[in-house]
Amino acid sequence: MRVRVGIIILPDQPWSVARQRWQRAERYGFHTAWTYDHLGWRDLVDGPWFDAVPTLTAAAGVTDRIRLGTFVASANFRHPVHFAREATALDDISAGRLVLGLGAGGAGFDERVLGAPVLTPRQRADRFAEFVSLLDQLLRADRVTWSGRYYTAVDARSTPGCTQRPRAPFIVAANGPRGMALAARYGQGWVTTGTRSDDLDEWWRSVAEAAARFDDALAAGGRDPASIERHLSLDAAPVFSLSGAGYFADAVGRAAELGFTDVATHWPREAGWYAGREAVLEEVAGTVLANLPSNQP
DSSP states (O other), X not given: OOOEEXXXXXXXXXHHHHHHHHHHHHHHTOSEEEEOOOSSOGGGTTSOOOOHHHHHHHHHHHOSSSEEEEEEEETTXXXXXXXXXXXXXXXXXXXXXXXXXXXXXXXXXXXXXXXXXXXOHHHHHHHHHHHHHHHHHHHHSSEEEEEOSSOEEEEEEOTTOOSSSSOOOEEEEOSSHHHHHHHHHHOSEEEEOOOOOSOHHHHHHHHHHHHHHHHHHHHHTTOOGGGSEEEEEGGGSSSOGGGOHHHHHHHHHHHHHTTOSEXXXXXXXXXXXXXXXXXXHHHHHHTTGGGOGGGOO
């Protein structure tokens, strides 16, 4: 199987606990270690919860090879001008290991906490298009001036730019046509969660349908399908991917059959979201990851 495996480490633990998880992720052989980018998330909103950028900065300091990324940076509260500066610093500190997962931002706490007007789905898509386009320009050009509906930049600077050239890669999260078109235009990768379902087979069908729609988006944009990564969040399924090593191996294989180049699982938590046993994670590292030559950075 030519699939790379990443792991998402929720920023819900103090660094005294989280540090060893990021180090173990590298030691286990995961290709990328990701973290969520939220001001608060679902029923974990009352904390503890820590910010993505300093978490990734700290992770860069205690690892050497594993790629590090946002899964996914949210347009709900990130401004492209400031986020471009953060990304430039992160890419420098990590010696070019940064991956920028980008998302439109959904309804919920992140949308309400700043007191901004609630957007319609169409407005959210409009804002995301502007977010991605402006961030791309900021990370490529020395100076950018922009006047849009949702963002403004006046002679914004990006010196010295990213360590990776022309910029850190974008992994664009999208299930709908407009988001997929953005991924086809700006992305070095695309990530999907499929469509939420309590039926596992139905969820896999939705993933296959999303992959087919993305093929269409690439064709419409004149993009070579071989030039873009395809990422699947396995835990959007109704079964936690680390419920067992055998189940995980089957899920990775199924993703590979659908043309995905990368999959992501979550670090097991004691209870609640992504509840599981670290013993399964260790078994997966010793069996599945060990047999994936493409998983090394």
